[in-house]
Amino acid sequence: QMAEAEWIYLEGYRFDGPDSHAAFAKAIEATRSAHGKVSLTLSDPFCISRHRDAFRDMIRDGVDLLFCNKAEALAMVQRDDFEAARAELAAEVDILAVTDSENGCFIHQGDQSWHVPATPVEIVDATGAGDAFAGAFLWGITHGADLPTAGKMANVAAGSVIQHIGPRPEANLTALFKENGLA
Secondary structure (H helix, E strand, O other): OHHHOOEEEEEHHHHHOOOHHHHHHHHHHHHHHOOOEEEEEOOOHHHHHHHHHHHHHHHHHHOOEEEEEHHHHHHHHOOOOHHHHHHHHHOOOOEEEEEOHHHOEEEEEOOEEEEEOOOOOOOOOOOOHHHHHHHHHHHHHHOOOOHHHHHHHHHHHHHHHOOOOOOOOOOOHHHHHHHOOOO
8 A cells, every 4th residue: 555655644643562663664665666745744852762763864854844832843953942943943954843933834845945834723622633743744745735824724723733632633624725826
């Protein structure tokens, strides 16, 4: 199945399992051999502290798109300077997408970068926001959106999820994208 995938999405939390490192390597190899692309989310600063070196090697050797939030970016590079952390991580992947809560997201590719502001919403429960962000971003880029537009889609999806209890969107995301001029 991975040999047919345009993109795979690797979840950092899954790196904790006993055979996870080998499974990630196998997934990356299968995807690469079929000319697919690899995305990874760092998941959590504590997950990073457990696997920083292995994550760093994987990022440098096989990740095209890295998802993380501000705290994860800082933890990954062990810095306090958010801009410097983004620059360091962006130099290691083709695309970097970093969320920054109510400040929206920052997207980097090569020497280009974009800040995509978030639309203010009432936050009820942040559970699932990162997954919604990553899913919508990947949906956007696999359906022809440029990176800033994919970032807007991702912000809309994450903003929708945090307005209620639970990790899954309650709204029709395609309809929300259309309402926001994104689809």
